[in-house]
Amino acid sequence: MFNRRLFLGFVAAVSAFGSTLLASDEKVILTVNGLGDPVEFTQSQLAEIGTDTFETSTIWTEGVHEFTGVPLSAFLASLDVTSGMMFASAINDYTIEFPVEDALLEGPMIAYLLDGAPMSVRDKGPLWIVYPYDLNPDFQNEDAYARSIWQLDRIEIAQ
Amino acid sequence: MGVLRNRSRWVDVIGWRVGLILLISLVAFAAGLFTLTKDARDQWNELASASRDNNGWNVAQTEVEFLRAMNAVTIAGSKENPDPELLSEVRLRFDVFYSRMVTIRDSSTLAPARNTELSQNLITRVLRV
Numbered sequence: 507m508f509n510r511r512l513f514l515g516f517v518a519a520v521s522a523f524g525s526t527l528l529a530s531d532e533k534v535i536l537t538v539n540g541l542g543d544p545v546e547f548t549q550s551q552l553a554e555i556g557t558d559t560f561e562t563s564t565i566w567t568e569g570v571h572e573f574t575g576v577p578l579s580a581f582l583a584s585l586d587v588t589s590g591m592m593f594a595s596a597i598n599d600y601t602i603e604f605p606v607e608d609a610l611l612e613g614p615m616i617a618y619l620l621d622g623a624p625m626s627v628r629d630k631g632p633l634w635i636v637y638p639y640d641l642n643p644d645f646q647n648e649d650a651y652a653r654s655i656w657q658l659d660r661i662e663i664a665q
Numbered sequence: 666m667g668v669l670r671n672r673s674r675w676v677d678v679i680g681w682r683v684g685l686i687l688l689i690s691l692v693a694f695a696a697g698l699f700t701l702t703k704d705a706r707d708q709w710n711e712l713a714s715a716s717r718d719n720n721g722w723n724v725a726q727t728e729v730e731f732l733r734a735m736n737a738v739t740i741a742g743s744k745e746n747p748d749p750e751l752l753s754e755v756r757l758r759f760d761v762f763y764s765r766m767v768t769i770r771d772s773s774t775l776a777p778a779r780n781t782e783l784s785q786n787l788i789t790r791v792l793r794v
Contacts, residue, residue: 565772565773565774566768566771566772567768567771567772568771568773597757597761598729598730598733598761600726626760627757627760627761627764628760628763628764628767629764629767630764630768652719656764657761657764
């Protein structure tokens with residue numbers, strides 16, 4: 507009995523250690539600056555904030571796709587950001603300005619899954635700010651298109 | 666009495682003519698108003714629902730990403746034993762350029778950019794990698 511308990515305890519300890527290792531091994535895909543020390547996020551940390559899924563077509567891709575990610579409003583709320591300007595930058599240093607006031611509205615999402623799979627850089631990953639364009643014609647405008655930044659990897663907040 | 670009867674006939678005639686003119690003016694005004702509001706409505710709809718992103722910028726950016734990728738290749742290629750970091754940079758820059766070519770291939774608004782045989786060939790050759 508004692509041996510069995512010891513064994514189970516050992517297994518639990520090893521698996522806990524293993525999952526910690528795996529978690530720490532996960533790649534950082536988003537860095538937020540402008541709020542003191544830089545805040546880094548892995549995909550699972552983003553998912554912990556909140557998850558949303560919608561299907562939509564986009565003007566840059568063919569057909570309808572399913573996007574999964576964290577709503578931008580929930581993401582900013584988790585950082586206690588309620589006003590100011592958000593500068594979202596892509597791997598190629600392309601940067602968009604996004605007033606926090608607009609980012610807190612319902613609609614935009616930081617997507618990390620495309621059709622259920624993580625997005626490679628070739629698929630416009632690791633992160634892509636998308637709107638449910640098909641769901642609401644209000645999102646079919648130049649502002650929403652300009653703010654739909656792909657290959658997003660860092661955000662700067664100016665409050 | 667006769668004068669009065671004549672006057673009322675004149676008023677009838679004038680009234681009928683004024684009425685007709687008023688009616689024509691009203692129809693013309695309504696038509697003008699309709700055309701103006703339709704024009705305004707069309708413009709409003711066009712502004713409210715943009716079907717295109719900035720195409721010129723998208724195509725120009727593809728060239729920028731191509732040059733960045735070529736630059737990364739040149740830098741890595743100039744070393745005898747390039748650092749893994751330099752090779753990662755080559756891969757990253759190529760992937761960014763590749764994603765731009767995928768956008769040109771798939772985007773509904775960029776259809777004009779793939780209308781020529783030359784652009785079709787380029788897209789096929791790059792995306793084969």
